[in-house]
Amino acid sequence: MNTMKTNTxxxxxxxxxxxxxxxxxxxxGRADIISELNHxxxxxxxxxxxxxxxxxxxxxxxxSDQKFVVCNADEGEPGTFKDRLxxxxxxxxxxxxxxxxxxxxxxxxxxxxxRGEYSYLRQSLEEVLARRRAQGxxxxxxxxxxxxxxxxxxxxxxxxxxxxxxxxxxxxxxxxRGESRNRPPFPVDTGFxxxxxxxxxxxxxxxxxxxxxxxxxxFKAMGTDKSAGSKLFSVSGDCERPGVYxxxxxxxxxxxxxxxxxxxxxxxQVGGASGHCIPAAEFKRTLAFEDVPTGGSVxxxxxxxxxxxxxxxxxxxxxxxxxxxxxxxxxxxxxxLEGVRLLEAGKCSMTYLKDLCALGETMQLASKCGLGQSSxxxxxxxxxxxKSEILGRKAAAPAGR
Amino acid sequence: xLVPVQERLRLDIEKWITQYGNDRSSLIPMLQExxxxxxxxxxxxxxxIADQLSIHPVEVHGVVSFYSYLKEAHKGxxxxxxxxxxxxxxxxxxxxxxxxxxxxxxxxxxxxPDGRFSLEWANCLGMCDQGPALLVNEQVFTRVTPESIHDIxxxxxxxxxxxxxxxxxxx
Numbered sequence: 001m002n003t004m005k006t007n008t009x010x011x012x013x014x015x016x017x018x019x020x021x022x023x024x025x026x027x028x029g030r031a032d033i034i035s036e037l038n039h040x041x042x043x044x045x046x047x048x049x050x051x052x053x054x055x056x057x058x059x060x061x062x063x064s065d066q067k068f069v070v071c072n073a074d075e076g077e078p079g080t081f082k083d084r085l086x087x088x089x090x091x092x093x094x095x096x097x098x099x100x101x102x103x104x105x106x107x108x109x110x111x112x113x114x115r116g117e118y119s120y121l122r123q124s125l126e127e128v129l130a131r132r133r134a135q136g137x138x139x140x141x142x143x144x145x146x147x148x149x150x151x152x153x154x155x156x157x158x159x160x161x162x163x164x165x166x167x168x169x170x171x172x173x174x175x176x177r178g179e180s181r182n183r184p185p186f187p188v189d190t191g192f193x194x195x196x197x198x199x200x201x202x203x204x205x206x207x208x209x210x211x212x213x214x215x216x217x218x219f220k221a222m223g224t225d226k227s228a229g230s231k232l233f234s235v236s237g238d239c240e241r242p243g244v245y246x247x248x249x250x251x252x253x254x255x256x257x258x259x260x261x262x263x264x265x266x267x268x269q270v271g272g273a274s275g276h277c278i279p280a281a282e283f284k285r286t287l288a289f290e291d292v293p294t295g296g297s298v299x300x301x302x303x304x305x306x307x308x309x310x311x312x313x314x315x316x317x318x319x320x321x322x323x324x325x326x327x328x329x330x331x332x333x334x335x336x337l338e339g340v341r342l343l344e345a346g347k348c349s350m351t352y353l354k355d356l357c358a359l360g361e362t363m364q365l366a367s368k369c370g371l372g373q374s375s376x377x378x379x380x381x382x383x384x385x386x387k388s389e390i391l392g393r394k395a396a397a398p399a400g401r
Numbered sequence: 402x403l404v405p406v407q408e409r410l411r412l413d414i415e416k417w418i419t420q421y422g423n424d425r426s427s428l429i430p431m432l433q434e435x436x437x438x439x440x441x442x443x444x445x446x447x448x449x450i451a452d453q454l455s456i457h458p459v460e461v462h463g464v465v466s467f468y469s470y471l472k473e474a475h476k477g478x479x480x481x482x483x484x485x486x487x488x489x490x491x492x493x494x495x496x497x498x499x500x501x502x503x504x505x506x507x508x509x510x511x512x513x514p515d516g517r518f519s520l521e522w523a524n525c526l527g528m529c530d531q532g533p534a535l536l537v538n539e540q541v542f543t544r545v546t547p548e549s550i551h552d553i554x555x556x557x558x559x560x561x562x563x564x565x566x567x568x569x570x571x572x
Contacts (some may be wrong), residue, residue, distance in 0.1 A: 006530060078486040078525040116470045117526050119539040156433060158468035161524060175428030175454075177467040193426065236488040236529035243530050273487070299487055299529070313487045317524055323467075 006085050007243025009259065012230055013206060018092040019137065021212030025100040026143045033104040034060060037208060040216035041228030046072060046164075046201030047271060047295025048370070049227075052208065055198050058188040059105040062196035067107035069098050070192065070199040072169060073114040076161040077272035078317060079297035082232040083202040085244045087114075087121050090206055091128045095152060097205030099138065100212055101198060102150040110152040111192070113169055116159045126154060161321040165369050166199035168323070179325045180369035203232055203296070223249035227288035231296060235260045237268075238302030253283040253292075262300040267307065267385070272297040273314040274374035277307070277381040307386040308393075311379050312340045318375040329372025332363040336379050346393035353391070357383060410439065411449050418453045425454055428464060432471050440476045469524075477512045477519035479557045481505070482536040485522045488529035497533045500547040504554055517558065 025033050038053035059067060071094060075083040086094060098110045114122060129152055132138045140149040160178045162168045167181035170192050191197020200208075207229065211219045219229045227249035233256065236242045240261025247256060253270070257263050267279045270287065271294040278285060278292060285291050287298075301310065315337040324330045339356040342348040348356075360376030367373045383390065404412075417434050421427035428450070435446050442465050444458075451458040465471045483489075483498055502508060505518050512519040528534035531543035535553075542553055 075527055076525060079488060079529050080525075081527040081529055084527050115527075117523065117536065120541055155430065157470075158429060158433065159470035159523075160468050172429065173426060175425040175464065177463055234529065236532070237491060242488075269487070305491070309490075310487065313485075313490050317486060320524060 006081075007241045007245075008085070009245050011232070011244075011246050012210065013086070013090045013093055016093065016210050016213050018090070018209075019096055021093075021209040021214075022096040022099055022137065023143065025103060025212045026145060030060060030104050030106070033100065033212065036216050037211060040211045040219040041223075042204065042207055042211060042219065043227065043289060044201055045203035045207065045231060045295065047077070047274075047293070049289045049293055052200065052204055055188060055200070056101060056104050058186070059107075059196045059198045062189055064195050066109070066193075066195045067105055068192045068195060068197040069101045069105070069107045069110040070166075070169065070173070070197055071098050071110065071112045071202060071205055072164060072166065072199050073112055073118070073202050074157050074164040074169060075118070075202070076115055076164045076321075077274065077295055077297055078314070079236050079269065079272045079299040080234045080295060081236075082234045082244050082296050084118060084121070086202050086206055086232070087118070087125065091125055092132070093206040093209045094202055095128060095132060095138070097200075097207070097209040098152060099142070099150055100208055101200065101205065103145075103148065105196070105198060107198075108149050108151070110150065111173065112152060112154050113157060113163070113173065114154060115157040115163075117157075119156065122154060122156065129154070160323075161317075162323045162369075162371055165371060168369070169199060170197065177323070179323050180371070182368070201295075224286070224288050224290070226290045231287075233287070233294075233296045233298055235262075235298045235300065237298075237300035238262060238265060238305065239300045242300075247287070250286045250288040250291075252286050253278060253298075256287065256298060257283065257300065260300070262302075264303060265300045266303050266305065267301045269299040269301070269310070269378065270294045270297070271374075271377075272299075273317050274371070274377060276377050277310075277385060279385040306389075307382050308340060308343055308390045311382045311390075312337070312344070314378040315340055315375075318371070322371065322375070326366075326368040326372060328363045328366040329368070329375060332359055332367075332372070333375055335359055336376060340379070343390050344393065348391065350391070353383065353387075407445055410435070410443075410446055413438065414446065414449045414453060423454055425456060428454060428456075428461065429468075432461075432465060436471055440478060441472055441474060443473070469521075475512060475516070477517050479517060479537050480519045480521060481554075482521045482523035482526070483509075484524075484526040484528065484532065484534045486525035486529075489526075489532035489534055492532035494533050496547050497535070497545055497550065500550045501535075504550050518554070 034057050042052045043049040163172045163178040165180050168178040172178045187197045222230045230248050233245050269277050270292050318333040322329045360380045363376045421430050435442050447461040448458050451461045509520050526534045528543050533545050534543045
């Protein structure tokens with residue numbers, strides 16, 4: 001009943017000596033670590049795709065007596081579960097990545113912010129931390145650097161999707177409601193308790209450790225010019241082998257669907273609830289920052305799926321998870337959900353549907369943070385590609401909520 | 402010696418303060434400890450924590466009301482959280498939900514009269530490849546079927562009978 005076995009293909013992480021990158025990094029100058037990362041072209045694996053070396057460099061340049069490295073393990077995006085696998089099977093790589101980051105920017109403290117829903121991973125992570133302290137890979141004077149100390153603490157999330165947004169995460173760490181901050185200032189200047197802080201996704205940190213171990217050229221050889229390297233994809237929905245799959249960036253949707261047994265799909269949702277719905281006609285497109293960007297979530301929709309029900313599920317998610325701070329997101333998602341109910345009842349005119357789409361575009365422009373800005377994406381792309389499926393329905397859809 | 406529950410709660414909070422420190426950033430870990438041990442965060446608990454952290458109790462209430470894992474109202478000893486997000490929805494969530502209602506005799510958002518179980522929705526548990534998924538407290542169950550619901554709940558019912566004297570009391 002409680003089978004946790006996850007389907008995967010071959011993962012690069014399993015070929016890497018887990019502490020090789022850490023040892024190499026500690027034999028290098030701080031600037032050289034960041035320049036190696038810069039050369040690799042690694043961009044944030046949580047979805048936003050911000051160049052990791054730029055983030056580290058800004059934090060390294062900031063002047064402060066205290067700096068922090070935060071591992072964002074608040075993996076709440078619907079359809080995303082790669083970090084669950086990484087934390088369960090390659091925790092050492094993630095912690096090594098944090099330690100490298102800490103050394104590179106001059107931080108003495110790291111925090112793993114683990115989502116409450118993953119509480120069952122906490123104990124094993126604590127054990128890994130304890131083992132690494134005993135091995136001299138964490139704590140004071142680690143790896144023979146007598147004047148340097150770096151340790152990591154675990155903090156648990158409390159069931160709020162918004163806390164995956166980095167400034168909301170920091171608010172939560174500070175003991176506040178998870179409401180995102182205005183930026184600037186960015187966390188690299190003014191982060192946790194006002195100190196320079198880098199917030200990196202679990203997968204980003206693991207790749208950083210691999211890049212230090214195998215070299216920037218190894219990483220760069222994979223992927224495309226603008227999206228270097230390889231990436232883990234969380235594949236779920238109507239396919240034969242859902243699971244976590246590694247592909248070089250720039251893989252086509254077709255190729256990915258072949259690997260998971262989902263070639264019959266009529267559409268896929270890339271990037272989770274906040275991502276875009278891609279219809280079968282566009283399956284030649286590539287998963288890369290320059291084409292269809294993603295944090296790795298791919299949800300497959302088979303031929304029988306009702307696309308309106310999918311849009312409804314996503315909007316229900318956002319009306320629940322909006323933090324309520326800004327009006328476009330708080331009210332906009334409610335209005336879009338109302339619109340979906342009208343469509344369900346077959347009572348939505350084309351004119352009103354266009355108004356709803358205009359509202360969605362306003363939300364993209366006017367919301368305060370990434371949650372609100374991306375919340376109408378799924379609705380807009382489903383309306384865009386499946387108008388004839390969702391308009392002119394006869395009666396309310398049967399599914400009860 | 403019998404220690405009143407409020408007194409015990411206060412002593413617990415004082416103990417956790419020494420562990421986490423009296424900085425505001427300790428607030429959420431403190432609230433999580435209270436929630437875990439007492440199945441709720443009462444007004445009294447919020448007041449004691451606020452005093453310890455030198456902040457206004459309304460600040461604490463603002464945080465408690467924001468996070469779905471922190472609750473002021475009484476919750477069951479076991480919180481059942483069924484994932485309602487897309488992949489689990491597509492994998493048959495509605496039938497699992499209905500069977501949970503049938504087995505527990507309550508609706509979502511409610512607690513059984515004996516205080517054993519609460520039933521809640523969850524937003525994406527990150528088990529999308531193995532749905533439908535649910536959590537009972539910190540334990541995750543995947544590929545749940547309407548048939549397996551009874552057995553999952555029975556396990557926790559048994560555990561409850563064994564630990565009947567350790568129940569969280571009113572405070």
